[in-house]
Structure formats: structure tokens, C-alpha cells
């Protein structure tokens with residue numbers, strides 16, 4: 354059997370008309386580059402799919418022929434509504450935005466050392482974008498490092514955020530993303546127990562290198578990625594790189 358084409362789960366954070374950042378470059382993508390990246394995906398014949406489709410292709414033997422991409426956007430910044438979503442809509446492509454359920458409409462309280470904390474989408478914006486076809490997942494309730502929490506608090510972050518988002522959206526929320534990519538085997542098992550069907554990490558590599566649907570590997574798109582760099586990231590499976598499950602500290 355020929356090897357499966359790569360399925361790349363791309364990771365973005367803030368997408369907008371940003372000047373080149375001095376730090377945290379992997380957390381920013383210029384909107385013009387984002388637009389060019391989406392056009393490239395279509396031009397190069399990628400399937401752009403959601404996480405459910407990716408899970409079925411990766412773990413349930415669902416056949417596929419073409420190289421595939423999932424677009425994930427962490428944290429739910431308000432700039433997504435303003436800049437990235439209109440571009441995705443225009444190109445007719447799906448994306449999953451991971452929300453911090455207790456911080457909708459607030460700022461990124463967890464970025465303690467940032468002088469100006471970016472705003473997060475509010476509940477009304479989330480509902481509007483859902484009506485327009487955007488997918489949403491959970492990024493926990495408060496964006497903690499899950500391996501630093503005891504079992505009860507891990508459970509609350511994972512279960513309560515699912516419930517809160519499902520109450521808001523009136524439907525199942527099947528996808529979870531570990532804040533900071535930090536997780537433990539206990540947290541992973543709680544994600545599964547809560548009824549999620551996928552969870553993404555910050556372990557680098559094509560999705561095909563994931564051990565299971567609750568430790569999906571991703572590829573971060575950085576401010577410095579021009580189209581050549583972007584294409585290179587897409588076409589390669591790469592080596593797995595990055596932190597796997599951490600020991601629980603409480």
C-alpha cells in the first residue's frame with residue numbers, strides 16, 4: 354500500500370495586520386500572508402477539512418487520496434472575527450477556533466507579562482460565526498497548564514468548558530486543545546471521558562504521526578513563514594518534535 358498523503362493540522366494564534374513582532378513570532382500571522390496561504394492551499398489541490406474528517410481519515414481508515422489540511426486557531430482572539438474569518442469565508446474553507454470558555458469577551462488574562470493583552474471574542478460573536486459555519490472547540494475554562502492541576506481541577510477545566518460551550522452553541526463540542534500544549538496522561542484520559550473526540554497538542558509533525566486522536570500533532574505557522582516555508586511545512590510529514598505528556602505535578 355502506498356504511504357498515506359500527509360494531513361497537516363495547522364496551528365495559528367493571532368491573525369491580522371500586525372507589524373513584525375519582536376517576540377512570540379509563532380503567535381502571529383500577517384493577514385496578507387494568511388490570505389496567500391489559503392489561496393495556495395486551493396491552488397495546490399489540498400483538501401481543507403475539519404477535525405472530525407481528519408480523525409476519520411487518520412484513525413478510522415476512511416480513504417482519501419489528496420494531501421489534507423486542518424486549520425486550527427488557538428485562544429479565540431477578537432481579530433479572528435475581524436480579519437481571518439472573512440478571508441476563510443471568501444475562500445469557502447473551514448477552520449476550528451479553540452475558545453477559553455470563561456474568558457469570552459474578556460482579555461487574555463493568562464498572558465501575565467504582556468503589556469497590552471489582546472481581546473477575545475465575546476459570546477455573541479461566537480454564536481454569529483457558528484451560524485456562518487465556523488467550528489469551535491474548547492481550550493479549557495481558564496487556559497491553565499493542565500499538568501500543574503490536581504485531578505479535580507483538571508476535570509473541572511475539561512468538563513466545565515465543554516458544558517459551557519455546548520450550552521452557548523446548542524450542540525456537541527467535540528474538539529479540545531491543550532493550553533500551551535501542556536497535558537498529562539490523566540488529562541488526556543479526562544478529555545476522552547468528557548466525550549471529546551479529538552484533542553490537539555503542540556507536538557510538531559503531520560497528523561499522521563499522532564499516536565491517537567487525543568494527542569494530535571500540529572504544525573505552527575509563524576510570522577516568518579513565506580509561501581515557500583509554508584509549502585515546505587505542508588508537504589512534509591517531518592519528524593515528531595516537542596513535549597509529549599508531562600507527569601502530573603499535583
Ligand SMILES: [Zn+2]
Pocket residue numbers: 427428492496532533
Ligand atoms: Zn492557547
